[in-house]
Amino acid sequence: xxxxxxxxxxxxxxxxxxxxxxxxxxxxxxxxxALVLACLLAVVRVQRMPGLNALAMLFISFFRGTxxxxxxxxxxxxxxxxxxxxxxxxGITATILGLTLHFSAYMAESIRAAIVGVDRSQTEAAxxxxxxxxxxxxxxxxxxATRVATPTLMNYFIDMIKxxxxxxxxxxxxxxxxxxxxxxxSFLYFxxxxxxxxxxxxxxxxxxxxxxxxxxxxxxxYQR
Amino acid sequence: MIALNGITKRFGEHTVFENIDLxxxxxxxxxxxxxxxxxxxxxxxxINYLETPDAGRLTVGNLSLDAKHATxxxxxxxxxxxxxxxxxxxxxxxxxxxxxICEGMIVVDGLSKAEAHARGREILERIGLADKANxxxxxxxxxxxxxxxIGRAMxxxxxxxxxxxxxxxxxPEWVDEVLALMKxxxxxxxxxxxxxxxxxxxxxxxxxxxxxxEGRIIEQGPPGELFxxxxxxxxxxxxxxxxxxxxx
Numbered sequence: 001x002x003x004x005x006x007x008x009x010x011x012x013x014x015x016x017x018x019x020x021x022x023x024x025x026x027x028x029x030x031x032x033x034a035l036v037l038a039c040l041l042a043v044v045r046v047q048r049m050p051g052l053n054a055l056a057m058l059f060i061s062f063f064r065g066t067x068x069x070x071x072x073x074x075x076x077x078x079x080x081x082x083x084x085x086x087x088x089x090x091g092i093t094a095t096i097l098g099l100t101l102h103f104s105a106y107m108a109e110s111i112r113a114a115i116v117g118v119d120r121s122q123t124e125a126a127x128x129x130x131x132x133x134x135x136x137x138x139x140x141x142x143x144x145a146t147r148v149a150t151p152t153l154m155n156y157f158i159d160m161i162k163x164x165x166x167x168x169x170x171x172x173x174x175x176x177x178x179x180x181x182x183x184x185x186s187f188l189y190f191x192x193x194x195x196x197x198x199x200x201x202x203x204x205x206x207x208x209x210x211x212x213x214x215x216x217x218x219x220x221x222y223q224r
Numbered sequence: 225m226i227a228l229n230g231i232t233k234r235f236g237e238h239t240v241f242e243n244i245d246l247x248x249x250x251x252x253x254x255x256x257x258x259x260x261x262x263x264x265x266x267x268x269x270x271i272n273y274l275e276t277p278d279a280g281r282l283t284v285g286n287l288s289l290d291a292k293h294a295t296x297x298x299x300x301x302x303x304x305x306x307x308x309x310x311x312x313x314x315x316x317x318x319x320x321x322x323x324x325i326c327e328g329m330i331v332v333d334g335l336s337k338a339e340a341h342a343r344g345r346e347i348l349e350r351i352g353l354a355d356k357a358n359x360x361x362x363x364x365x366x367x368x369x370x371x372x373x374i375g376r377a378m379x380x381x382x383x384x385x386x387x388x389x390x391x392x393x394x395x396p397e398w399v400d401e402v403l404a405l406m407k408x409x410x411x412x413x414x415x416x417x418x419x420x421x422x423x424x425x426x427x428x429x430x431x432x433x434x435x436x437x438e439g440r441i442i443e444q445g446p447p448g449e450l451f452x453x454x455x456x457x458x459x460x461x462x463x464x465x466x467x468x469x470x471x472x
Contacts, residue, residue: 125373128272128308129328129380130300139331143318187248221318221360 009191012182015114016199019178024203026092026174027161030099034160035099035153038107043137045112056108063105069166072098076170091170099163110152114145147218154211158204165200175199225249226271226384226415231280231291233266234352240266241439244280248384251413255426255447258436264419265311267436268386271417272308273299285383304332307377311389313369315361315376321368322348322357325375332380346377351375351405367398371405378409385409387418423466427451435459 042058063071076094080087117140126136165176173181173195183192226248233240240263249256250462256264268293269275271282277291284305289298320342329340332456351371361369370390377385381422387406391399403425409416410429420426426433427447435456442456451467454460 019327033339039296119314119317121312122309122316124274125308125310125314125316125376126327128303128306128310129376131328132300136382140316140318147318170361221320223360224364 004194005188005191008186008188009195012192015118015182016175016178019175020199020203022092022172023161023188025165025174026095026099026164026167027157028101029096030160030164031157033096034104034107034156035102037104038111039142041104041108042111042115045108046115047133053104059101060105060108063102064109068098068102068163069169071102072166072170091167091172094170095167095172096165099160102163103160107153107156110149110156111145114149115141117148118144147215147222149213150218154207154214158207161203161207162200171210225283225285226417227281227283228267228271229281229283231267231270231282232278233263233275234278234374239439241436246434246441248415248417250383250415253410253414253416253418253431255418255420255430255432255433256436257420257423257426257436257462257466258413258442261388262436263439263456264436265388268388268417269310271384272306272386273277274301274308279424282427304380305383307380307382307385309370309373309377309385309387309390309392310354313361313366313373313393315369315372317361320358320360320373321353321364321372324361324372325379328376328380347375347378350408351377352401365398366394367401370394370402374402374405374409384417386414387420389419390419391420391422421466423451423470437462 033075041056045052061149072094075098076089076091080089122140122144123136126140131139164174167174168177169182171177179192179196183189186192228244228246231244232242244267246254256267257327258264266275268297268421270277271284273294280291282291282294282302284302287298287301287305289302294302316327319327325347326337326344329335329343330337335343345354345357348357351374353368353371353375355363355431356368356372361372364372374385374390390406391402392400396466404414404416406425407429418425418430430447432444432449435442435450435452435454435458437458442458443450443454450459451463454463
């Protein structure tokens, strides 16, 4: 047993932090795209749009029902064999695509529940003054649903940041991939992965702090 | 002028009402009374197209539509000419009192935010809530919320305001302030149809009282006549029951 090599960890810190931006970029892009897709899916589900509703249910069922790692391999290694124009797809794009589709399926269901949870009489009130479905969704229902869905969506975002580590299996050198390479060179696996774990942890803690502030702000209108 | 001709509403097999005719002149105040479950609220909701009538014609001002085959555009036009006050207020929980009132002016009527706010503050003044402009519904009392609900309807500048049991959900202590505001509107000859169990209000304010039972308009007339000399046996029975509890 050796003592924790703190000097090595301190030296490794700036190297690993250099890969953090890529991790956050993949999660950020995935989150924005997943939110947009999830909102569309949720509206299709809430309005029970004929045809589209069944498609949305199939989509959600598949992407919730299969492991993210399987989906990533399917997009990166599998799809280019069928759709040859995808041969050039790189690991980063495949990861963002996988995260988007996978997490949008989960997020769609939370958003749908939040939309359905908005008091029906407010919808009627909006209609009664002549607002269209689109206007009442945008201005009355979605803002309130956002408040309800925010804690869950933030949890998915946190999950997504951690899930970017799977990109390493597609040959992307992000935080996890970089740690693996460094550790393989130094044989100090414990120090390297402990440091990686701490970096993920700190990022998530910062986000949790932001989440609490955001929720406080969103709840302002509902204080008695 | 507002006219309902042959308005019919069914829920599945159950016919709520059939062939209802009702006409109002501009500035007329009608109070609809009757036992619970006789379709009063459903009728009111049909006028605002919150319920889709199964047959009949709706006429509000210069708009006349076949109720069953109304187009999306006609429905929106109808809703702009009719405003609705809900039993449970139904204020937008994410908007302040002022924004609740201004929402329709900005989104539906296309007023600028500044114009809408100026008019919104005037309305807040009239409903006695000028100091609550920035309060959210959750922080208002039931009576205050319902006054904002009425303010929102006033902002629509509709030809008729439809009140669906506006005081039924209120604690007794808040009923008077809401009725007072409605009386105030009545004095300004705001056309309105009020579904209510407030007989005193009906007697004081209504130009005409309409008695509905089992999906039919049984009889109607000026409150002085209908309350003192009801013709139909069902009206007599209903009034005896109600007035025994709350003499006017």
